[in-house]
Amino acid sequence: MTESLLTRLVLRLATAGVLVFIYTPLVLVAVYAFNPTIAQTWPPEGFTTEWFVTAFRNPDVLDAFWSSIIAAAFATAVALVLGTLASLAVQRFAFFGRETVSLLLLLPIALPGVVTGIALSATFQTLDVRFSLATVVLGHATFCVVIAYNNVLARLRRTPRSFEEASADLGADTWKTFRWITVPALRTALLAGGLLAFALSFDEVIVTNFTAGPATETIPLFIFRSIQRPNQLPVVNVVALVLVLLSVIPVYLAQRISEDAAGVAR
Amino acid sequence: MTVAIETTAPSRGRRLATWLHARPRLQLALLLGLPLGFFVVFYLGSLIVLFLNAFWEADPFSGKITPAFSLDAFVTLVTVDVYRVIALRTVGMALLVTLTCIVIGFPVAYYMARIAAPRTRRLLLVAILMPLWASYLVKIYTWHTMLGGNGFIDWLLEPIGLGSPGLTSLVSSWIVFTYLWLPYMVLPIHTGLERIPSSLLEASADLGARSGRTFRRVVIPLILPSIAAGSIFTFSLTLGDYITPDLISNTLFIGNVIYINSSLGNLPLAAAYSMLPVLIMGGYLFIVRRLGAFEAL
Structure with missing residues (x-):
């Protein structure tokens, strides 16, 4: 069975669409983390790194990380x-x-x-x-x-x-x-x-x-409980970005382990 | 020439090893004791406690639970309409999300398995798998921000005269559930499609x-078990989630009723209601097993 040119094109577009759907929120996490305002409207009105300092000094965040x-x-x-x-x-x-x-x-x-x-x-x-x-x-x-x-x-x-x-x-x-x-x-x-x-x-x-x-x-509980408190949202934005960045570590390690395992099997 | 023969007594560890070697039943008991004990006593025990709680009496004023047999919780669940509405809403959402994941996930899986070049396929697989490692709550939180008033979705849809469904609409939960569980559907379908030998087609x-007929008569029947396998995840995960409906739609699902009642102290009602997702899941697994879902897992 060979798919017609049209079918291929449609499937390619559908795949691209799904990738945009999957990655848009993850990219936006990075943008929101630098949003200066407490209200999380779009587009952001400026750029700041001050919330990173606030977040890294917040004892609740640090405790939650440790607990997790x-x-x-x-x-x-x-x-x-x-x-x-x-x-x-x-x-x-x-x-x-x-x-x-x-x-x-x-x-x-x-x-x-x-x-x-x-x-x-x-x-x-x-x-x-x-x-x-x-x-x-x-x-x-x-x-x-x-x-x-x-x-x-x-x-x-x-x-x-x-x-x-x-x-x-x-x-x-x-x-x-x-x-x-x-x-x-x-x-x-x-x-x-x-x-x-x-x-x-x-x-x-x-x-x-x-x-x-x-x-x-724990960290997920911190986010869950903070969503109801608007003043906390800029800090949650920073935590969210850190978590997305951290999720690269297990992906990388998993890749390494599977290569390692393949090496053993050979 | 003389050969020196070792005469020192074997170490204690070695003697224990020899002693154990002759007793395979004891070895088995030692291996199984801890994990089985943990699961039977702690996990199954907890389920039994939950089951018993459903038949116990809760004082309506103090919330104190007395271990006296009572069907009050079940009577409440059957006679008060709102519990039926919530159950139907939850199951309806689980089915809708499952269907949406099939419709959206199938083209992607098909493109990956049968059209993309091997290199692209590997990259796409990683791209689909990667969000599963990203925090569940971060994804919900970000959608919460995007769907909120004057948020990203409002901004995106404004030019065409539309707006975000907002944080009180079930449509929002529908979108977010689909977003969360989509990879669980794409991956099994992809695996299933990859296993179909080209010679069959x-x-x-x-x-x-023609292509259309081959697709309907050959590809679909062969891929049905994989779709059923993926649907176990999309269905069960939606059924048991109470965070998404709470944060994204501000509405009650089965899980919310269970959580709220357990924290308010009406444990019997929460326990009785939690039988429902177990029964529904049991029924669902029974159906998809007949579609061959378990072989495709």
Whole structure:
């Protein structure tokens, strides 16, 4: 089937249109950050960098950034440990209910976020657990585990068992084999899974809003709560631009990891 | 010549390893214990707590919840019209957003998979994937600014005599939801189209079918599972979102009712209402599974 010249032209224009649709808001983020006025009208009436100074000195912004980083780091760590353990069990052993494990781990992503949020919130309330950054981490861990699990499981399936058997034949015990054979084979899978889990946690707001409580503020929660306060908008503009720029880091790293992984496979 | 034989006792770690090696069941228990414990006790446990809360009594004045069996929450949800309206609004929006993502996403996926040169295709893939890494709330916030009074959209549409739908219209949520979830539709369709062997399309042409007919009779049926797979994301993400309707349309979706009631202390009502998206999602997955969505994920 060859598409007619007209079809090709229409498809090309449609693709260009969608790219404009996708990137216009992201480009505007950069413009708004330099907007001098508090009212966010278009076009901006001038150019200023003063809001950057204001934003970087704002203790709420800095605290929120720290909270997000700490929450994401802990959630990622929990996800990597639990995800790796579960994937080793599922890949190395045959047991009753093995198929159910994947389904169970997938549940927090398959269910609408608001259901996970209210379920955790109801439990914390019923058990009288105080909301804090720790409850945020627990909430994030639920949907981050499956990311690590899927990445590690896929890698385990592609890594021949013969490497580990050779290591055992050469006299290494379980721990040595794990340390020198299994972990290096999983390295890029752990990196990729960890990266995705970190990004997911850093960005999450739907569940976080249920598990954070008024005293805890992550960066997405800071933006969410600031939108209702017009005076804060110039600072939010700066935070938004910083976040868009930061999102280049995981894209770059993901690219590097996939190149790395391709190198290993070859 | 004598051979020195190592006689030192094996280290404690090594003895433990040997001991464990003979007990595969214990190994399995050690591996599974932590993750399964976390998910069964914490996650499933939370869902059970949520389920139980739906049947508990909430004092209308103090908001105090007593673990006494009551169907009050369900009675309220069924008898008060507004809850039905909100549910229909949410499901309607989820379907509309899904349909829009298919209509807008398909041409892009098709262009990428079958027309663009390999180099362009790689660049386009990155270009479509990249916004997924950008913060969800930043995207909503920027649309909030663009759609607001005297904002970018007003400025853009003024020359043709139109204006922004504003921050109280469902049209705005429709646009923003489509914007947010579009990549989730483009990527599976693209993968599906790439998997169709050219020989199949050539065979159809050899048998006398024109492009349009080949498209309808060969491409569409082969791509249906991929569309269904993408629709799981667009549908489920819209169904569970309460941030976008709140900030962009100032309107209530299922998620808003759940959030507001849980923070106001009417946990039984919030819990009962949260059964709805679970049931809807279950029904939706049941339907798209028959379209082969799970194989295309």
